[in-house]
Amino acid sequence: MSGTLGIDFGTSNSAAGICVDGKPQLVTLEGDEPTMPTAVFFDFESKKMLVGAAASDALLAGEEGRYMRGLKSLLGTRLIRESRLLLGERLDFMDIVARFLREVKTRAEMATGQSFTRAVSGRPVRFHSDDEPRNAQALEDLKECYARAGFDEVRFLNEPEAAARASREVLNPGDLGLVVDIGGGTSDFTLFRQSGQQDIDILSSYGVRVGGTDFDRQLSITRVMPQLGMGSPIRHAFGSETHIAPNAIFNDLATWAKIPFLYGPDTIRDAKDLHKYAVHETRLARLVKVLEEELGHDLAFAVEAGKIMANTPEVENPVIRVGMLKRNAVLPLPAEMMNRKLKVLANKVGEAAEAALAQAGIAPDAVNKLIFVGGSSLMQVVEDALVDRLPCAEVHRGAALTGIVDGLALASGDGWQ
Ligand SMILES: Nc1ncnc2c1ncn2[C@@H]1O[C@H](COP(=O)(O)OP(=O)(O)OP(=O)(O)O)[C@@H](O)[C@H]1O
Ligand SMILES: [Mg+2]
Known part of the structure; x- marks a missing residue:
């Protein structure tokens, strides 16, 4: 039977998960690690494309080849459709992203014994901040990458909304929470109200192209x-x-x-x-x-x-x-x-959080839970920029690197229409 795989395709790290008995279950893609580096290495000697930790290891070992990281940030740019000759094949960067996603699919299939023809993928709220045509193009590009990777269907969920779904346990009914997901490429926010033990109402989502x-x-x-x-x-x-x-x-x-x-x-x-x-x-x-x-x-x-x-x-x-x-x-x-050097960028992240609240007409001191996810949410300078702006919020640290994939795994259990 074919199933649905939740995939967090990140700028720096990627992860996958499925829904088992209504609970998120992480699929380990690489050893015991919950995530794998979003990296590839075209190894000139073995003539293979290495993926994940193997790619980073080959680079650090000084192997001859071409290393690539941060491919997600090329979505929506002209560069992503430019092709080059790599290991004797003409490939564009869409092909490279697709091959990375295909590898995630294959590894998940090996790990679970299931086959996956559908994906629920995370997406940044805004890939390129205010550039709407580019944001739309980036989503089209990502869709096409999933198709080239062999998925028949893909559904997208804003990354911080996925984290909000996975954060229900830390909130009480009536709580107003702000998910702050600061990753490698973007900072994303979802403001939500916990309406019941299991239900949340999304009030707004917003993002800015600033990350680690x-x-x-x-x-x-x-x-x-x-x-x-x-x-x-x-x-x-x-x-x-x-x-x-x-x-x-x-x-x-x-x-x-x-x-x-x-x-x-x-x-x-x-x-x-x-x-x-x-x-x-x-x-x-x-x-x-x-x-x-x-x-x-x-x-x-x-x-x-x-x-x-x-x-x-x-x-x-x-x-x-x-x-x-x-x-x-x-x-x-x-x-x-x-911290001095990063203050201006951290403030941009803080301002984007304010914009997420403004979009929903919510005053900063009404937010009572701040949920940090994403590797760069561990940055003190970022935490300060947010805590200063949301003085009444209690800080929760979700699983920094798996909060999003948990939500996507849950969403993969929803019916497919
Ligand atoms: N302990 C730490 N302190 C500061 N930064 C960290 C720490 N650990 C990881 N990071 C940074 O977190 C970033 C990666 O975070 P994460 O894996 O959440 O990003 P991502 O999901 O791949 O990216 P995005 O969601 O933006 O596409 C990197 O820039 C990394 O340097
Ligand atoms: Mg992320």
Whole structure:
């Protein structure tokens, strides 16, 4: 018998679940982990596309190949339909997302012994903030990816609404709750009232394209990229004048989804030109090294690890480990420095929460439960931005990484019409 699979296809991590006797049951896709990295690696040696942890492991082991993460953020952009030659096949990024989803389907089928022809998938409330045509296109793209992955039908549920469904136990009838789901790519909100022990009324859902990968990007641009020459002077070929190195390469190098496109001959030539005329020669030499040796993702992982370290109170001296630039080198990242750098983004998340309330005509002090899910909800700077705005709400921490898939698993048990 074919069944319905709940799938949380995340920017950074994905998970799957089914509904058993009215309860959500997580399907383990990888070892004992509840989630798997949304990552792929085209391995040039074995000529295979690796998925999940195997993809990240291959990258970190320095295998020859092409690594990709953050593919979800390409939905709705022109780039997603651009094709390239990978392992002898011409593929666009839709195909790559589809193959990732097909792998989720296959693994779930292996784990459960069922076959899945239908999916209930999460979706961000707004993939691209205010850009409505792009939001609509992103949903169309995702639908098509599910079809290419071999699902006959797919239904979508706003990610925070799924988390709201899975949060019923922590609320009492009459409670007004706000789910705050801060993931890798977007921040999403659902305001709901618990109307009975098992029922919720959704009052509003809202979202903004700010997530953990934007925090990584901001930290990379302000803390790491200057060490590679961002913002530094470049001499003119003739005369004594200088100009500032253009930002484009650095911005892309700090953006997870853009890194794989930087290793072509044109970008390396541009970087070498900058290096030739650089006032800070050693910095631009690092840029050339990162591009030539394809170290962009290693750098991005180092920034992400530094962010998590700086957000962990027990760590005394948080740092970004940049040994790939210079042996054993570290860049200190004290918590207060990080929080200062991320304040503007955290406030954008806070403002989006206010907009979710305004949409439903609810005053901030009427909300009495705040339910945090998503990996980036663990960021102190984000929690502060929300708690300041919702002074009467009691904070609940749902399962940070599985709150959404639990709700999707529950929804997969609903009738299909
Ligand atoms: N302990 C932590 N402290 C701070 N950030 C963390 C921590 N653990 C994970 N993160 C961040 O959480 C993000 C991933 O969260 P999550 O898995 O919820 O995202 P996602 O569901 O893949 O993305 P989205 O829902 O936006 O598509 C990453 O940016 C990661 O760096
Ligand atoms: Mg998510």
